[in-house]
Amino acid sequence: MENPSKESLQKLLRLIGELCEIEENHWFKESLASMLSVNYEFENFPEFLKHQKNQFRLKGKSFYESIGDVKLKKELVGDYIEMSWYQSINNLDRFMLFAFYQMENLLNHYITISNAYEKIDKNKDYYTHQYKSNFIVLVYDSFFYNNKKKSIDKINIWAKLTFWMKDSDNVKWEQLNHRNISNLISVRNANSHRNSNSKNEYVVNTIETLKKLDISSLGFYYNVLRKVLESYKDVNPNVKVYEVSTSKTKLQGPKQVGYVDLSKIKK
Structure with a gap:
């Protein structure tokens, strides 16, 4: 030629x-x-970075290939790229922050496609959940104010999660993954108040512990995203009215899967 x-x-x-x-x-x-x-050979770091992020983009597009909403998919893939990049450099604080962004975005979409507001309005008590004796989530109060719908960005993350787990029949799964989900929320809260003293010792210890563990320990956070994503396949927007028993049942504390007991880590 x-x-x-x-x-x-x-x-x-x-x-x-x-x-x-x-x-x-x-x-x-x-x-x-x-x-x-x-x-x-990636002797030029900017070119290496472009290559890395391109590979993460391919993985993100594959992970979210079932999402039909173009705008949502773009946001999810973008956050997946950032999450993967921060994992690769062992910045677990930012890794968990971008994992949280995806989780909340996925929950928001589930709320939209599942007819959440109408379901909650017809079942105020059913979508109430007690995680601990001193931690009760009143989903209706987070979704409505003076009987009017709140904007989805004003709804508490625990209310979103509670509606999703009950509507998608994932209460037991949440119990098994409660600590991992709680970690994501705690890290997000600490990052959203980075100029205050809210970044408590627990969050700092969690991040530092994860930095020392192998990559498999982070798989639990990917599984949280995957579980919410998979629930889209069975979503049902039809409203059903549930009968809620008023009798008190013994509260079972959340079980943990993949939870690292920080008190047992040698310092």
């Missing part, structure tokens, strides 16, 4: 650049990046 002139190659580069800017050609851009990265 005859080598094209420099001018021809410059025109080709401009054309490729324009093609890569078109949203529908994102596959072309990714394929081109993957092809050019073969046997590349």
Whole structure:
């Protein structure tokens, strides 16, 4: 093949650049990046970073391939990329923060497609849940104010989680993963108040402990995202009225799966 002139190659580069800017050609851009990265030693850190994030993007798009909402998928994949990047550099504080963003976004979408407001309005008591003797979530009070719907961004994260676990029949699963979910929420709360003294010792110890553990310990947080995502397949927007027993039952504390007892970690 005859080598094209420099001018021809410059025109080709401009054309490729324009093609890569078109949203529908994102596959072309990714394929081109993957092809050019073969046997590349990444001596240039910015190029290495681009390659890494491109790989995380591919994984994120695969993880969220079932999401049909374009805007939602873009946000989820973007946060998946950031989560994966911070995991790769062992910044577990930011890793958990971006995992939380995805969890809340997934819960928000579940609320939207499941007809949550009407279900809660018809079942005020059913969607109330007691996690501990001093921790009771009144879902109705978080979703409504003066009998009017609250904006979804104003709803407490525990109320969103409680509605999801009861509506999707995942109460037992939540009990098994309660500590992992609670960790995500605690880290998010600490980060949202980073200029205050709210970053308590428990959060700091949790992050520092996770930094020392192997990568499998982080799989529990990916599983939280996967579980909410999988619940979309069985979502039912139809409203059912539940009869709620007023008799008191003995409260069982949440069981833990994959929970690391910080008191047993040697310092």
